[in-house]
Structures are given as structure tokens and as C-alpha cells.
Amino acid sequence: MTIRRLTPQFVEQFPERLEPGELYLAMEFATAVHLCACGCGNKVITPFSPTDWQMSFDGETVSLKPSIGNWSFRCRSHYWVRSGRVVWAGDMSQEAINAVRNRDIRAKALHQAARAQGENVDLPEWKDAQVQPKPATWLERLKGRLGL
Ligand SMILES: [Zn+2]
Structure with missing residues (x-):
């Protein structure tokens, strides 16, 4: 009751x-x-x-x-x-619970996505990319064009 x-x-x-x-x-x-x-x-x-x-x-x-x-x-x-x-406070609370739960799920998904990316950066391709020279900056390109 x-x-x-x-x-x-x-x-x-x-x-x-x-x-x-x-x-x-x-x-x-x-x-x-x-x-x-x-x-x-x-x-x-x-x-x-x-x-x-x-x-x-x-x-x-x-x-x-x-x-x-x-x-x-x-x-x-x-x-x-x-x-x-x-x-x-029943009805309102259920919405509030859902909102919190959705936020938790989103946060968890973001966390997992970040971790998945973290795993990807360990792949050999990424390591190869890392040792390649960085693209020249605009200043370096300008200097190159001016022959400096
Ligand atoms: Zn009860």
C-alpha cells in the first residue's frame, strides 16, 4: 500500500x-x-x-x-x-534517470571510441606515417620559392 x-x-x-x-x-x-x-x-x-x-x-x-x-x-x-x-516525483524522475543514463552511455561510447583510436595509432601504418617528414609550413614553402 x-x-x-x-x-x-x-x-x-x-x-x-x-x-x-x-x-x-x-x-x-x-x-x-x-x-x-x-x-x-x-x-x-x-x-x-x-x-x-x-x-x-x-x-x-x-x-x-x-x-x-x-x-x-x-x-x-x-x-x-x-x-x-x-x-x-515519479514521472519526472524517470526522465531524469534516462537523461543521466543516456549521458552515461554517450560518455562510455566516446570513451570506447577514443580507446579504439588509441589502438589504431599503434598500427604499423601509423608508425610509418609518423616517421615521414611533416608537410612544409607556408613559411618554408615561401622560403623555398624565393630560394632562401
Ligand atoms: Zn518501494
Whole structure:
């Protein structure tokens, strides 16, 4: 069942069994845990740090920044937790994922092309070409024409 709200539960230790719809916060460990809002039952761990998630508690509800993208789960759910509400970011995220994936594929293809060229430059023809004199520059051609 889809979870629409996450209720903060401040705990010292995370319980063995998590209840859906509860956001367990262990401030000592600067970490929160909840069950994926799609209802798949996967545990979502959100550590708090400047490079992970920022948590804000308004005395009643919790907000998490940035969004939670469960790409490693089968559900691949993506949502925000804003004032305790689960705000789905599904459709937009899929585009974003695809954009990133396409960029990765392009980068990989470019990398492979560069490597393929790198392999080509080891071919004997290229080595032969390398020892041939470079074409004369315009200055050398001019000097040659003037007989200098
Ligand atoms: Zn899920």
C-alpha cells in the first residue's frame, strides 16, 4: 500500500520491525529509516550530513532534502518528504534517470571510441606515417620559392 504520510518517531535505536508510515529518527546516529513509501517493504536509510540528507523538524513533521530516489530497489520509487507528506516525483524522475543514463552511455561510447583510436595509432601504418617528414609550413614553402 502506498504511504502518503511519514510520522516522525524519535528513537535511540531502530526497531527490528519497522512500521509503514513511520519515519524513525535516531539523532545520535544522525540517521533516519523508513519503509519505502511505495509499500514494497524495503528499508530506506537516510543518513543526515551536508552531502547526504538534510532533515528539518518543525515540531510536528519532518522534511527531508533532497528527494529520496530508491534506484537500487525494484520499485525505483522517487519521492520527497515534505512536512511529513510523501510527494511523488515519479514521472519526472524517470526522465531524469534516462537523461543521466543516456549521458552515461554517450560518455562510455566516446570513451570506447577514443580507446579504439588509441589502438589504431599503434598500427604499423601509423608508425610509418609518423616517421615521414611533416608537410612544409607556408613559411618554408615561401622560403623555398624565393630560394632562401
Ligand atoms: Zn518501494
